[in-house]
Amino acid sequence: MLSREEALALLYRYLKDEKMIKHCIAVEAIMCSLAKRLGENEVIWSLTGLLHDIDYDYVERDMAKHGLEALNILSSSGLPREALEAIAGHNEHNGFRVIDERALKILHGLRASDHVSGLIIATALVMPNKKLSEVKPATLLRKFKSKDFARGVDRERIKEVELLNVDLEEFLPLSLEALQRIADELGL
Numbered sequence: 001m002l003s004r005e006e007a008l009a010l011l012y013r014y015l016k017d018e019k020m021i022k023h024c025i026a027v028e029a030i031m032c033s034l035a036k037r038l039g040e041n042e043v044i045w046s047l048t049g050l051l052h053d054i055d056y057d058y059v060e061r062d063m064a065k066h067g068l069e070a071l072n073i074l075s076s077s078g079l080p081r082e083a084l085e086a087i088a089g090h091n092e093h094n095g096f097r098v099i100d101e102r103a104l105k106i107l108h109g110l111r112a113s114d115h116v117s118g119l120i121i122a123t124a125l126v127m128p129n130k131k132l133s134e135v136k137p138a139t140l141l142r143k144f145k146s147k148d149f150a151r152g153v154d155r156e157r158i159k160e161v162e163l164l165n166v167d168l169e170e171f172l173p174l175s176l177e178a179l180q181r182i183a184d185e186l187g188l
């Protein structure tokens with residue numbers, strides 16, 4: 001399996017937008033914390049988070065292809081099949097269906113992490129100093145419930161974490177802490 005350094009180098013080869021790279025690093029951090037909480041493989045979950053949007057620029061943001069091209073890019077990466085399936089299936093507009101139970105677990109974690117990272121970053125950006133350290137778990141829960149806030153964040157996707165028997169009251173702070181730990185790297 002590829003190392004974190006190799007994964008990051010691959011990501012930089014395919015993604016040109018620094019904002020997208022940071023998004024991937026944020027999802028990686030949340031996936032790592034979630035895997036730890038669930039007793040799942042932290043290395044595999046982290047790499048899945050880091051690489052999940054690798055084909056985003058390559059497919060020119062075509063949602064019918066996004067996720068599918070990643071399968072080709074990552075075919076020789078050594079990432080296990082269930083991780084590849086989760087990456088292909090995290091975008092529900094490409095026709096890829098995930099059936100394997102282990103892949104489904106990663107998939108739900110990935111979708112929840114993907115969208116909660118957006119919610120947390122949007123919340124940080126409306127804080128007085130635009131810092132992750134200013135965000136409190138209660139604020140995050142309020143922003144989650146406020147439908148007019150960060151409308152691009154799909155609350156239903158975040159709720160997929162409940163399929164892993166983790167409730168939102170636990171997942172939101174867990175995700176917030178994961179991003180606060182890498183705040184410098186995210187520049188927030």
Ligand SMILES: [Fe+2]
Nearest residue numbers: 023052053114
């Ligand atoms: Fe993403």
